[in-house]
Amino acid sequence: MLARRFAVSAIGFVGLLVLIGSDWPAGHWRSDRGVDAHAERLLEEGRKAFRFDTFGDEAFWGGELRLHDAIQGEEFGGVGAGLSPRTALGLGLKVDLDALSGGLAQRIRQGRVDLDDPATTLALLRLDAVVGVTGFFDERGERLQAVGIQCALCHATVDDALAPGIGHRLDGWANRDLDVGSIIAFAPDLDVLAQLLGVDEDTVREVLRGWGVGKFDAELVLDGKTEGPQGSAATLIPPAFGLAGVNLHTWTGWGSVSHWNAFVANLEMHGQGTFYDPRLDDATKFPIAARERFGHVRSEDDRITPKLPALHFYQLALAAPSPPRGSFDAAAAARGRALFEGEARCADCHVPPLYTEPGWNLHTAEEIGIDDFQAMRSPDERYRTAPLAGLWTHQKGGFYHDGRFATLRDVVDHYDAHFRLGLSGAERDDLVEYLKSIPEDH
Numbered sequence: 493m494l495a496r497r498f499a500v501s502a503i504g505f506v507g508l509l510v511l512i513g514s515d516w517p518a519g520h521w522r523s524d525r526g527v528d529a530h531a532e533r534l535l536e537e538g539r540k541a542f543r544f545d546t547f548g549d550e551a552f553w554g555g556e557l558r559l560h561d562a563i564q565g566e567e568f569g570g571v572g573a574g575l576s577p578r579t580a581l582g583l584g585l586k587v588d589l590d591a592l593s594g595g596l597a598q599r600i601r602q603g604r605v606d607l608d609d610p611a612t613t614l615a616l617l618r619l620d621a622v623v624g625v626t627g628f629f630d631e632r633g634e635r636l637q638a639v640g641i642q643c644a645l646c647h648a649t650v651d652d653a654l655a656p657g658i659g660h661r662l663d664g665w666a667n668r669d670l671d672v673g674s675i676i677a678f679a680p681d682l683d684v685l686a687q688l689l690g691v692d693e694d695t696v697r698e699v700l701r702g703w704g705v706g707k708f709d710a711e712l713v714l715d716g717k718t719e720g721p722q723g724s725a726a727t728l729i730p731p732a733f734g735l736a737g738v739n740l741h742t743w744t745g746w747g748s749v750s751h752w753n754a755f756v757a758n759l760e761m762h763g764q765g766t767f768y769d770p771r772l773d774d775a776t777k778f779p780i781a782a783r784e785r786f787g788h789v790r791s792e793d794d795r796i797t798p799k800l801p802a803l804h805f806y807q808l809a810l811a812a813p814s815p816p817r818g819s820f821d822a823a824a825a826a827r828g829r830a831l832f833e834g835e836a837r838c839a840d841c842h843v844p845p846l847y848t849e850p851g852w853n854l855h856t857a858e859e860i861g862i863d864d865f866q867a868m869r870s871p872d873e874r875y876r877t878a879p880l881a882g883l884w885t886h887q888k889g890g891f892y893h894d895g896r897f898a899t900l901r902d903v904v905d906h907y908d909a910h911f912r913l914g915l916s917g918a919e920r921d922d923l924v925e926y927l928k929s930i931p932e933d934h
C-alpha cells in the first residue's frame with residue numbers, strides 16, 4: 493500500500509520535473525510560429541497552383557484538341573486565321589496587367605499595340621499574361637506546341653484597370669464574361685469529345701456554342717445530357733471565394749471543396765492525377781462516367797494530388813469581397829436585413845454569416861419551387877443553398893444554378909410567390925438592397 497503511494501507520488505514528481513525542464517510555454521510559442529509558417533507556405537503554393545498549374549492538362553487541350561494550332565493560326569504553323577487579342581477579349585479571356593512590362597502596358601494604353609494580330613496573342617502567352625491559359629512554346633520560344641488551362645480561367649477575372657479585360661487579377665471571382673463553350677469549339681480537333689459523347693464533331697460544336705456566356709457544363713462528360721427544361725444543360729460559373737465554413741460545394745452539392753478540386757482537375761481540365769468516386773459507377777445516372785470508369789482515375793505521374801492541400805487552403809483564404817461604397821442603399825439594406833432574418837425567413841436556409849446552412853446544406857427542387865433537372869444529375873439529387881456573400885460581383889448571367897432569374901428582384905419575387913410571403917413591392921426592393929450589400933465591410 494505504502495509502496496504504491498510512493499510510486500504514484502514519484503511519478504507525479506518526475507512529471508513535474510519534466511514540465512519545469514521543458515521549454516513550455518516557449519515551445520508552445522515556437523509551434524505557433526510553425527503553424528504560421530506552414531499557413532504562409534500553403535497560401536503561396538495554393539495561389540501559384542490556382543493561377544498557373546495546368547496539372548499536365550496541355551496533353552488534352554494541346555495534344556488532343558490542338559487548341560494551340562487555332563490560337564497561332566496558319567501564319568505561325570497552326571490552322572485558320574489565329575486568335576487575335578480583340579477576339580480573345582471578346583470571348584471573355586482576361587489579361588493580367590502585372591505580367592506586362594511597363595513599356596508594353598504603356599503602348600496598349602496609347603493604342604499602339606495591334607489587337608487584331610494573333611502575333612500579339614502569342615506575345616501575351618509568352619509573358620504568361622493570359623489569365624488561366626498557359627502556352628507551351630518550342631525551345632526557341634517561337635512556335636506554340638500546346639496550351640493548358642488553370643482554375644483561374646473560370647474562377648478569376650481582372651479589375652479592368654488598364655482597359656476592359658486588362659487589369660489586376662481578382663482570384664475567386666466568377667468570370668461571367670467567359671464563353672467557355674465557344675473557346676472549346678474553336679479547337680480544330682474535337683474527336684475525343686465526339687467519341688466520348690457518341691456524336692459527330694459538328695454536334696459537339698453546336699452543344700458547346702449553346703452553353704452561353706459565363707457557363708459551363710461539368711456533368712456533360714458524365715451523363716451526355718445536353719438539354720434540360722430551361723434550354724442548355726450548362727450551369728453558371730460560381731465564385732470560388734467565401735467558401736470557408738461551407739459544407740457542400742457546387743450548385744448541386746457534389747462534395748467538399750477538396751472533392752470538387754480533384755474532380756475538376758482530373759475530369760474537366762483533364763490533368764494527370766488520381767480520382768476516386770464510386771458514385772460515378774451508377775450507369776443509369778452517369779452512363780459515360782460509368783463506362784469510362786471516371787470514378788477510378790489513376791495516372792502514373794500524379795501531378796494533381798500533391799497540389800490539393802495548398803489549393804484547398806488558398807480557396808478557403810479567399811474572402812468574399814465587400815461591395816463598393818454607394819453601390820447599394822444602406823438604409824434600405826438595413827430594412828432588408830431585418831426582413832431577411834425575420835418575416836421573409838431567408839435566414840432559415842441562408843444562415844449569416846455563411847449564408848448557407850451550417851450542416852447538410854441541401855434542398856429538394858420542390859422545396860425551393862423549381863424543376864429538378866440539374867439536381868437529378870448529381871448523386872444527392874438536391875440543390876445546395878447558395879452562399880450569398882459577394883453576390884454583387886456576379887450579377888451578370890442571372891441567378892440560381894442556370895441563371896433562370898435575370899435579376900435579384902426576380903429571385904425575391906419567386907420566393908414571395910413560392911413561400912406566399914406577401915411582401916410589398918417596397919419590402920422586396922429592401923431585400924434586394926440587402927442582398928447587394930453582403931458581406932458588409934469588415
Ligand code: HEC
Nearest residue numbers: 642643645646708710728729730741742743744753756757
Ligand atoms: C471551364 C471552367 C472551369 C474551370 C477551369 C474550373 N472550374 Fe470550378 N466550377 C466551374 C463551374 C461551371 C462550376 C459549377 C459546377 C456545377 O455545379 O455543376 C464550378 C464549381 C466550382 C466550385 C464550387 C463552388 C461553390 O459554389 O461551392 C469550386 C470550389 C471550384 N469550381 C473550384 C475549381 C478549381 C480549384 C479549379 C481548378 C482545379 C476549377 N474550379 C476549375 C467552372 C470551372
Ligand code: HEC
Nearest residue numbers: 743836837838840841855875876877878891892893903907
Ligand atoms: C428552403 C431553403 C431556402 C430558403 C428559405 C431561401 N433560399 Fe435562397 N436558395 C436556396 C437554394 C437551395 C438556392 C440554390 C438554388 C439554385 O442554385 O438553383 C438558393 C439560391 C438563392 C439565390 C441565388 C444565389 C446565386 O448565386 O445565384 C439568392 C439570391 C437567394 N437564394 C436569396 C434568398 C432570399 C432573399 C430568400 C428569402 C426570401 C431565400 N433565398 C430563401 C435555398 C433557400
